[in-house]
Amino acid sequence: MGHMLEKPPSPRTQVTPPAIALEISGEPSVSSASRDLLKAIIFVLLIYLITWEFDIAEKLAVFTARYESMQLDELPIALLMAALAGIWFSHRRMLEIKTEAKLRTEAESSLARLLNENRALAAHARQVQEQERKRMAQDIHDDMGQFLTAIRLDARSLSKLEDPMVASHAKRIGLHAEHVQKAIRNLLHRLRPVALDEYGLIDATRHLVQEWKKQHPGISCHCILDDKCTNLSDNINLTAYRVVQEALTNISRHAEATAVSVRINFRNNDKSALEVTVEDNGKGFYTPRTNQQRFGLATMRERVTAIGGSFDLQSATSAGVRISAILPLSSPQEKTHP
Ligand SMILES: Nc1ncnc2c1ncn2[C@@H]1O[C@H](COP(=O)(O)OP(=O)(O)O)[C@@H](O)[C@H]1O
Ligand SMILES: [Mg+2]
Known part of the structure; x- marks a missing residue:
């Protein structure tokens, strides 16, 4: 499977977050400069x-x-003057290269800072969004449910x-009310997976997959959810759940798949990381269609990286999509981001 950021050696696509830090090379080190001087x-x-041995200067003068x-x-x-001009010229170029390297380092560090600020901002926006969703879900549930x-x-x-x-009118009213109640239940579930708080990640995901089925x-949907994955933090639960939810939504919308698999388990059976994988055998894509309205994949990756995890998407035209997120279970970020 090739990487999307690499040139197309194979049709398989892998979307990885962009590397920020560029290495600055080419500045001669002190030891290499003194070695050159000695030479x-x-x-x-x-x-x-x-010239001494062969009296070249005298012969040249004659x-x-x-x-x-x-x-x-x-x-x-x-x-001699040409040699001095050459020395002056190289000295000037060396100073220019040094200034350029310094400017480049400064630009890179401010780029990295901006990217970090952007990430923190996005994480904060998601946190606010989740809180707002939770509040709305509670309001809708409390106000409408009982009526x-x-x-x-x-x-x-x-x-x-x-x-x-x-x-007969009363019967129809009853049916309509039942219909609205079901629709609200679905809406509430999308707004805030209540089952996550009540039953934990595995049961909530099982419910999500069953509804999707x-x-x-x-x-055909193959679901392997490890029941041992309990007592995880809110961040991990919500991130894993939202990854599965968005991946399934994408499959309904874009994939035209006939088989799907959803898997959640501890990585390598130790409890240092949780692995979430969603795979389909649909039409796949080589490069995702991007415009300002498409945030699903980007948000998934942002959510995962915000808690210190890694996100991997592999796809190829006509070969489906495989999304895998590794969520570390002991990282410090895990406790601070949604
Ligand atoms: N499972 C999938 N199968 C095929 N194409 C997909 C799949 N998931 C995502 N894509 C492609 O990637 C694009 C971006 O997805 P996403 O960021 O979730 O935005 P949206 O779902 O709003 O279009 C989609 O428009 C689609 O072209
Ligand atoms: Mg989407």
């Missing part, structure tokens, strides 16, 4: 000894004296009346 001195000494009219005897000084139940009870009593007209009877 230059040895080279000059060697040339000096050779030779160029013959061409005094063409000013060839000024050549050594001109060459709908009352309407159904009243409708049931009315349906027992002798008047057939009243009875009912809506997609044509898709």
Whole structure:
């Protein structure tokens, strides 16, 4: 399976978070500079000894004296000046390279800082969103639930009346109220998986998958949920649950799959990390369609990385999608982000 960020050696796609830190290389170290200086001195000494041995300067002077009219005897000084100009030129370039490297380091560190700020902001926004969803879910549950139940009870009593007209209307009211109640229950479940708080991740996910199966009877769904995965923190529970939820939603919307598998278990059977995998055999994609309205995959990755986990998406055209999230169970971030 190839990486999406690499060029297309294979059609398989892997989406990985972008690397931020670039390494700055190419600045000569002190030891290599002194080594070069030593080499230059040895080279000059060697040339000096050779010219001494063969009297090259004298021979050159005699030779160029013959061409005094063409000013060839000024050549050594001109060459010396060219060497000095070369030294000055390289010194200037070296200073320029150093300044560029410094600017690059500064730009990279401010980029990394901005990215961190962005992540913290996104994590905060998600936390606020989850709290707001929870509050809305409670309000809807408390305000509407009891009234709908009352309407159904009243409708049931009315349906027992002798008047057939009243009875049939009452029956229909009862059915409508039941329908609304079901719709609200689904909405509440999407807003805040209450079962997560009550029953924990595994049972809540089992319920989510069962509901999803009912809506997609044509898709075979294989579900392996390890019942040992209990007593996890709220962050881990919610992140794992939302990953499965978004992955299943994407499968309904885009995949055209005939088989799906959902798995949650401890990684390598030790309790240091939780592994969540959702796989389908649908049409897959090579590069995800991106525009400003598509946040599902990005949010999944953000959620996972915000708690110190790693997110991996592999896909290929006509070869389905495999999403895998590894959530560390003891990282410090786990306790601070939603
Ligand atoms: N399981 C999948 N099968 C096929 N394509 C998918 C799947 N999941 C995601 N995609 C592709 O990735 C894109 C981005 O997904 P996502 O970020 O969740 O946004 P959205 O679901 O709102 O389109 C989708 O539009 C779709 O093209
Ligand atoms: Mg989506």
